[in-house]
Each structure stands twice: as C-alpha cells, then as structure tokens.
Amino acid sequence: MYIPHDNLMDNPAEILSFIQRYSFGTMITNIEGIPVATHLPFHAEMRADQLILTAHIAKANKQWQAITAQQNLVIFSEPHAYISPTNYDSLQSVPTWNYLSVHAYGKANIINEKETVMAMLEAAIKDYEPGYMAQWNELSETFRYKMANGIVAFEIVVTTLQGKKKLSQNKTDEERKRIIASLKNSGDSIVTQLGEYMENP
Template sequence: MYRPTAFQEDNVDKLVSFMRTNSFATLVSIVDGIPCASHIPLVVTLQEDVVKLIGHLAKQNPQWQAFDAAESLAIFTGAHAYISPSLYEKHESVPTWNYIAVHAYGIPKIITFNDTPETMDNMIDEMIDTYEADYKLHWHGLSDGFREGMMNGIIGFEMTVTRLEGKYKLSQNRSQTEQQNVSKALLQSPDAATRAVGAEMKQNLETNN
C-alpha cells in the first residue's frame, strides 16, 4: 500500500482495534496467477505482539486452494469521505478523499473438519464468541449430523500476520487550520460515514496536539 510518511500508522494496538471494529474484510489471494477476492468476517487476535486472523470460506470457493503455500492479503477499511478543495486556504487546491485502511499479509493455514475436527470446532466457537455469543448454546444444541455437515462444507483458516500496514489519510499533510476546517465541515454532514471521518480527524488532532 502506498503510504506517504504523513499518513503512516504503525501502532499495532491501534491497528488491531481498527481491524476488530471493521472486521468484515476483503481477503485477496492469487489462484493460478489470477487475483481472487472474498468478502468475509474475520476474528482478529493479538497475543504477545503476534496478530492472527481466523475465518473460513465455502469449500466450493476456489480461493482456498492458494492457502498454505502463498501469501494472502486481508484489507480492512472504514468510513471514507470526499474532501472539497473549497475547505482549503489556497484557491489553487485539488479535491481528495480521506479514509483509513489496514493491510494484513500472511500465509493462511488450512483448517478442515476431516483433518482436525477439534481445531475446526475451536475456530467456529471463536467466531461465534466474536459475532454472536448468545448463539453458541443454539449451535451446540443442533444435531451432530447437521453441525458436521455444515463444517464439512467450509474451509477454515488461521493466518499469522507477517506484515501489517496502516494508512490513516486524515489531511495530516495540511496545516492545522485546514485540518480543523475539514473536520468541522465533515462533522456537519448529513451522511454518517462522512461524520465518522470528521470524528477521526478531530480525535487525531486532539491526540497530536
């Protein structure tokens, strides 16, 4: 990811927090020389400075064939907003876009029910705990045949993140006055996503001042 110095963010705790908040990610792999992407929820864990991603694909999805051998990329994005040049002090300015994105790279390790049923069970439980803890009792109350059929229809994976890149493009390359002007304008927008970017800018200004 292209990351000019002003927009680089490398604080792992901050990036993990963002990833968890925006955990419906885009997972990209190369299958037979062709880029392949899936949009899936991921569980993000951090233990002793090691970030791991847990998720699964439908067995019929060919993307999992790239796992175990080649690097994949998980892309996490949040709110984004158009920035009008009218918010800048100089007349000769151009439009841009503000956003936050995190890229996580690693080699996904395949988890299947046939090979490692206990690991698959743990993976499903962890996803349920993350997204709907109240569903766990329901899940374990289903018949063994139904649950095993569901788990045989997916390919689970765990990806240890070997490279983590964060980009917080929040007008840090502009003067403080311009950053404040942009933030205030975004916070007044009727669009919730635009207001969210304004709030991120406001927080970033307060943190760095």
Template sequence: MYIPKHFKVTDFDEIQGFIQENSFGTLVTTKQGTPIATHLPLALHKQGDEFYINGHMAYGNPQWRTFGVENENVLVIFQGPHAYISSSWYKDENVPTWNYQAVHVYGTASIMSEQELEEDLRLLLKKYEHHRENAVVWENLSSQTKKQIKGIVGFKIKVQEIQAANKLSQNRNEEDYHNIVTKLYEEKGINSEQMAKVMNEKLKKDK
C-alpha cells in the same frame, strides 16, 4: 501499500483495535497469475509469540485451494471509513482528495483442522452474539446444524507484515482541519459522518 509519512500508523494496539472494529476484510490470493478475492469476516488472534488472521469460506469456493500453491504470501485488506474531501473547504487553493483508513496484512495461509475450525466458530459467535437477547452460541446448536461445518473450510494466516494508513488530513493546518470536520458533518452521508467522527476522535486523542 503506498503510505506517505503523515499517514502511516505504527502503533500495534491501534491497528489491533482497528481490525477488531472493521473485521469484514478482503482476502486476496492468485491463481495462475490472476488475482482472486473473497470478502469475509476475519479475526486477529495471538498464539504464543505469533499473530494469525483466522477465517473460513465455503468449501465450494476455489480460493482456499490456492493457499501455498503458487506463492506463499496472501494479502488481507481491512478498510474503515472513507470520504471525499473538497478543496473548497481549505483556506487556500489546493486540490481535492480522499480521506480513508486501511490496513494491509501479509502472511502465509494454511488450512485449519476441524477442531481448530470449531474453536474459531465458537469465538466468532461469541463476538457477534454475546449482546443479543437470544444469543446463538456454538454449545447450544443442534448436532444437525453443527454438521454444516463440513461445508466450510477454516484457514489461518500467519502474519508476516502489517501496513496501516490513516489519511485524515493530518497534513492540513488546524483551521482547515476543523473546517473539514464541519463540512463532512454537513454532507449528511453515512461515509462523511463516519469520517468526521474519526477525525474528531483523533483531534481529542492528540490534545
């Protein structure tokens, strides 16, 4: 991913937090030179000294059969808020642009054992169900429901490289930056509001 120096993120704790909050990612592999992509809930875990992206997909999805076949590397993309930035919001004339947050993770994928998959599903349910009144947890599922695990394939991707970008108008002066945040809130679209919040949080963090 091309990342100008103004927008490059190197703080691993920040990247981990971003993936945790934006965990519905895109897994990209190739089959006979053609890219294949699947959109999936994913999670970043540490095992010993290594980090892994864990997930699962339907057994009928042919993408899992590409793991380790044509090439060793796979790509996982996580995306956060994004919004159009009008150059009319700048003090001086310039061109419009687009603000965004994105993380690219490169690594090698392998298939989980059934035991590993069960543990991963247990953690996934805990993450997304713990705050719910009638939480769905693995331990309480019927044996009949648990048998549906046969219809999915678990996988883990050993992380080899991470590239992260926060393009949040860091290259603009303070006056432009504040005006961009104000104008984004005035847009009233969900993407614009989310980007304004991210830019506000960055401003507070940098002070």
C-alpha cells in the same frame, strides 16, 4: 501500499483495534497469474506478539486451495470519504479522499480439527452476535458439524503489516477543523466515523 510518512499507522494496538472494528476484509491470492479475491469477516487476535487472522471460506470456493502455498493479502479498509476543496483556505485547491486502510500479508494454515473449527465459529458468533450463542447451543451437534463440512477454516500468521491513515495531516488546524465539522455533520455514519478518527489521529 504507498504510505507517505505523515500517513503511517504503525502502532500495533491501534492497528489491531482497527481490524477488529472493521473486520470485513478482502483476501487476495494470486492464482495462475490472476489476482483472485474473496470478501470475508476475520477474527483478529494477538498470540505471543504475533497477529493472527482467522476466517472460513466456502469449500466450493477454490481459492482456499491456493492460500497455503503463497503470501495472501488481506485488506481492511473503512471508513473513507470525499474531501471538498471548499474546506481549504486557498481557492487553488483540489478535491481529495481521506481514508484508513490496513494491509496484512501472510500464508494460511488450513484448520482441519473439528473442535478447533467449532471454536472458531463460536468466536465469530461472539464477535458479531453474542445473543445468538444460546440458539447455537440448542442446535444438534449433527447439524452443526454438517454445516461445518461446507466450509474450510484457516488462519493467517501475519508476516507483514502496513497501516495507513490519510486524514488531512498536511492541512492547517483551521482547515482540519472545517473538514471534521463537515464530516461529522454529513448524516452518513461511515463518514462521521472518519471525522471522529480525524479528531484523534
């Protein structure tokens, strides 16, 4: 990913927080010379200073057969918004786009142990809907394991991590204030979140 110095996001805690907030990523794998992508929710955590991404993919999706033999790219990208040149001091200005994005690279390890797969599924429930855990626990073990047979669980040990936040860092304070105000007043929750990031770059 092209990252000018002013746009670099390299604080590990900030990157982890970003991935956990915008956890629906795109996993890209090269299969016979063709990039193949699957969109998945990921659980991210640090283990002994190593970023680990865990997820599961449908067993019918053949991409899982290639993810252990090569580097995979997982992209987390959100929020983003159009930036109007009307926010700038100079009339000789052009539109641009502000955004945050993280690229994570690594090989995957398939997880076959049933207990570990169940723990991963329960971690996902806790991430997205903790209140569902009571209903999950009431499901029969037979049903839960039958559902688990239709997926392939895996984890990616991240070996290369790139973070970018393009937040008008090259603009004046007054221009940035106008941009932040326009974003936060947009009425769009994703655009508003970008304005909040701009307030605390």
